[in-house]
Amino acid sequence: MKLGLFSTCVADTMFPDAVRATASVLERLGHEVVVPREQTCCGQMHLNAGYRRDAQPLADRFVATFAGFEAVVCPSSSCVGTIRELYPQLLGIDNQITERVFELSEFLVDQLGVEDLGAAYPHRVTYHPTCHSLRVTKVGDAPLRLLRNVRGLELVELPDATECCGFGGTFSLKNAATSSAILADKCQSIESTGAEVCTALDGSCLLQIGGGLSRGGDRARAVHIAEILASR
Amino acid sequence: MKGPTESFPVAANRELGNAQLRSNLGNATSTIRAKRARVVEELPDWEALRDAGSAIKADVLANLDTYLLQFEQALTAAGATVHWARDGAEACAVVAEVARAHGADEVVKVKSLTTDEIELNATLAAQGIHALETDFAELILQLDGDWSSHILVPAIHRNRTEIRDLFQRTIAPDITSDEPGVLAEAARVYLRERFLNAKVGVSGANFGVAETGTLCVVESEGNGRMCTTLPPVLVSIIGIEKLVPSFADLEVFLQLLPRSSTGERMNPYTSLWTGVTEGDGPQELHVVLLDNGRTRVLEDEVGRQALHCIRCSACLNVCPVYSRTGGHAYGSVYPGPIGAILTPQLIGIENAPSLPFASSLCGACYEVCPVKIDIPRVLLHLREKSVDAVGGRTERAAMSGVGWVFGRAWRLRLAQRIGRVLQRPFVRDGVIRRLPPPLSAWTDSRDLRPIAPAHPSDENSGNDDE
Amino acid sequence: MSDARSQILDRIRTATGGAAAPPESRREYRHHDERSHAERVELFCERVGDYQAEVKRVHRDQLRAAIRNALKRHQAKRVAIPASFPQAWLSPSVEFIHDQGLTARELDGFDAVVTGCSVAIAETGTIVTTGGQYEGRRLLSLVPDLHICIVSESQIVGLVPEALAQVQLLVSRQRRPLTFISGPSATSDIELERVEGVHGPRKLVVLVVGEENP
Structure with missing residues (x-):
């Protein structure tokens, strides 16, 4: 194609x-x-x-x-x-x-009906389903199917996964305090999993989550799912 | 109806600093959310019920004049007196008149958002009539001069010891325990005497049936039953959008509402009364049909779906914003996602321009709404109206600027390049920790990923456009 | 006020005039319960029990004793009953007082009330009273602290729509007031801790009467 x-x-x-x-x-x-x-x-x-x-x-x-x-x-x-x-x-x-x-x-x-891309990514990873992927684009469990087939990847469940990360576009600036309060809880959930990596489908949400994790000195990093799926 | 006196971000900032509110609210919203999920999952036809609920409400709004006239006729035939009120003042005047006519200096009230909306208590107080709140939480708030932070559990921001101390100062000087059971007993004893003496009761209504003139109140404590059966006179104030066409339509809403609201299969008590019943309950019934901005909402084809709302509060419990800031931040009797779309429409967007922006657009509210109000869609619609009505010049210019940059690929590339240069002094160890205003709003609490050294859209061969 | 009336109606007509007709309401939810009679009764008892109400299944012949025992268990001495309550259910050892226009204040001095119901809903554990002769006036089952409600197995339907269909004519033709009761009165207003019994009866006892021995 x-x-x-x-x-x-x-x-x-x-x-x-x-x-x-x-x-x-x-x-x-x-x-x-x-x-x-x-x-x-x-x-x-x-x-x-x-x-x-x-x-x-x-x-x-x-x-x-x-x-x-x-x-x-x-x-x-x-x-x-x-x-x-x-x-x-x-x-x-x-x-x-x-x-x-x-x-x-x-x-x-x-x-395409593909679930195994032959990827390898030897890390402990947790997946944050972004709000749009859940409720607008409705990707279902497609990302999880792909991640489960990545060699060496240990997928750990994220508590309260379906909670928003607090980004919301201009919301993150206009209502910065509320946005950050929501983010703080998300970062705490991610840390509780002991994951090295939090992945998601959206760069914007990863910008927010990554910014929170990095500011908090947390162990986990934010990585886009495509990078994991392309790893060999 | 009173609107917010300050913008949402300012109010939210203050509320976020209230640790007790944060923790009580966090517990309450997550508990009710889980209960709701359990009882919704139990019904195999939940989505069909939502579809039906939404369609019935759309029909009501499309034919509201017909249904109101039918309702009026049925009520009159059943012995009730029907009043029409364009605004809160007219509605309050009806209650005051009825109370005066019966020599009542106190009326007992069922919990009702509609009466909060029209500030009935304050209006009656100014005329020497005390409106006694009989819902447990509303009584607590009334005794303390506080106001509701949640549609369903209005005093959720208060702890048991505070309430015990409040009761000691007010209705139960001898109380020592702060056990909720003991506190509830104190309220029972205090209110029982008032119920038995009450001359006039005041209620809202969850539903009004156009076909039969039936009014419906859904509740838990029994104070609603007390107020609607014990006093010889009853005034019920109902928003014009609360009608359903036929009695059978209640079969949909009596399934949707309790499960969405308290997470119960059914609430303890639902009362339905049709005019005056000889020898049973009030022998004089007044029904006030309230507009107070609703016809203004009806004018907006996108926004009118907010009038589908059955006040269940499910959207509050799933909202990441509401569950952090609480209801007071919304500065209105209608908080949370539904408040963010209802308040600005009822009082005019220029009077609550920041509310449609009090959302991350996560869509959880739409997912749980029992009558399928597409809240994110209405939020976007109202954001546009807000920008048009009172949008700031700086923001407008910034948005136009960004739009101009995105208007041509070469401009985006140029902006990326300029940004890379400008960010240089701020990048440390691969992240940006501090930026000047207005971008400090981001970096005050979060690091920022810098602009990358190269961009995929610039890596293809070919010429720039235009 | 007629001025307000015509103005509101005008505003509505202006607002909705020319709007596209809404889609026809779809009613694809369940209207008929597919459970067997036995399952339905079982479910009703379970769901009423979930509300912290006392549920007892009794044979028709044991009803009188069951009422008496429930009253005794709760130390209820003064007991109100609807004006035309069946004599056969009344044990002579208890002081039953027929409601011949009792005032709310008088009722406040009673320990309990015994009533029947019109229909009951299994899926939600709900009892519906309609002011019928075994149910009495609304305040009867509201003011005393203990409500004993007699539900015949044959009155139990599965679903909410089935119950409403049964009482619809009572409302549209006779304008009877309805009360849906699902457990004792309750509040969760303080820290979301559930407390049974605020203003309505603090105790609800449901006696489910059948033809067979439970």
Whole structure:
């Protein structure tokens, strides 16, 4: 398949290794992966912050950039959720491409039927299911199926896993104190597992979780799932 | 209806510093959440009930005029007097008039958010009429001049010893134990005499049946039964959106509400009365149909689903924001996610512009809502209205700036490059620990991952666009 | 006030006018219980018990003794009953007083009340009273501290919709007041610790009457 890789503004800027890992996982499965130079941002921040009109050109841009691909894969469930759910609801975009945008883990498991990527990652890992992956993109247990097949990876359950990390886009700045209070509990849950790594599907949530773990001097690091799946 | 006097972030900041609130609230929300999950899982047709509940409410709103007229007619035929109130003042005036007509200087009240919304107690007090709260938690708050922090358990921010001390000062000077059972007994003894003497009762209503004129109150303690059966006169104030078309519709809501609210299969007591019953209960019934901003909410096609709400409080218990800040931070009788969409619509977005932003958009509220209110969707809608109404110029400029950067790929690349240069003095050991305002809002409590040295979207061959 | 009425109705019509008709309400939830009679009775008893109510299954012939014993167990001496309560259920050794218009204050001096019910719901452990001749007025089962409620096995339905269907005509035709009772009165207002008995009866005893020996 000829796949478009939507790197997303956050991952492209701060988690480039997650984007490269996404490409490499897909290429190893024999697909042609293109990261279009014209891409920027899906407009999620503007849509979520009340600036719908500013999001419109960004959404149009996304559609124009990726219209030619058989499918678009993206290492972020919240961007996928924005495109699949909010574009039709808020921007009236009912384009075929919006239905062919997938988060990496759901693309691998649900579209390609692949659960074992031959990856190896000898670490104690806990998985934080991000809110968008649970409730908007609804990836189900796809990420867990993939992680369970990684050699050497010890998967430990995260207490209160389905609780939000407190990021919420501009919420993390506008309501910084509340955001941090939510994050503190998440970091405590992660620490209680004794994991070396907390992984998730969304760079934005990992930015928050990683920032909290690092500030707290905690043992665990935040790592995007794509990097684990690409490890050999 | 009173709105917030300060913005949510300011109020939340203060509330987050209250350790007792944090811990009580954390325990309460997680306990009720678990109970709810257990009893919801028990029903194989929960999703079908949610669908039905949502559809019934949508039908009620679409045909509200018809149902209200039908309700009025059925009530009148059943011996009740129906009053229409455009706002809280008109509703309060009805209660005051009825109390005066019967020479009552005290009315006994069932716990009712609607009467809190219209500030009935204060209005009556100004006219020399005492509105006595008879719900245990509401009584505690009333005795202490405090106000509710949770729809279901309003005094959850108070501990047993505080309540014991309060009772010592007020209704039970001799009390020594702080056991909840002993405290409840003190309230029972105190209120029993007041119930027996009451001339006028005041209630809200969870549901009103248009077809039959039936009113329904769902409760646990029995104070609702006391207030709606013992006094010879009863005034029930009901928001116009609380109707259901037919009696049979209650079969949906009497399953949805208790399981969502207290996490019980059924609440201890549900009372349904249809006008006046000879020889049983109040012989004079007044029903006040209250607008107070509801028709304004109805005008908004996206926002009107907030009127589906049956006040179960399930969304509060699952909300990461509410469960940390508590209800007072929302500055309204309707706290939590539902408050964040209902309050600004009832009183106007310009009077509560920060509430729609009091959410991380995690979506847990929508998942548990028994009538499927898409709270995140309405939050986004109201955020846009808030920005349009009172959005700050700085933020507007920043958002436009970011939009401009994202408008062309080369601009994003340029911004990434500039950012890399600007962040240099702040990066230590691969992380940013401190940034100047406004970004200090992030770094005050969290480290920031720096902008990476290279970007995948820039690693493909090809020319930049435009 | 008629002014408020027409203004509210006008506002509603303006607000909803031209709006698309909402989707037809779907009713795909359960309307009929598929349990057997025996399972249903069993479930009802279990669920009532979950509310910290006392549940006892008794044979029809033992009902009189069961009522007497329950009253004795709770040391209830003055006992109120609805005006037309069946004489056959009344043990001569107890002082039963028929409610011929007792005031709430008078009732407050009673130790217990014995009533029947109209229908009971297994899935929720709920008793529904409708002011019928065995149930009496609403305040009867509210003011005394002990409520003994007699439920015939044949009155137990499985689901909430089945119960409402049974009482619907009593409401629409006779405007009878209904009370749904699920356990004794309770509060969890202090630190979420459950306390049984605030304003309603602190004790609920449910006697489930059948034709067979339990």
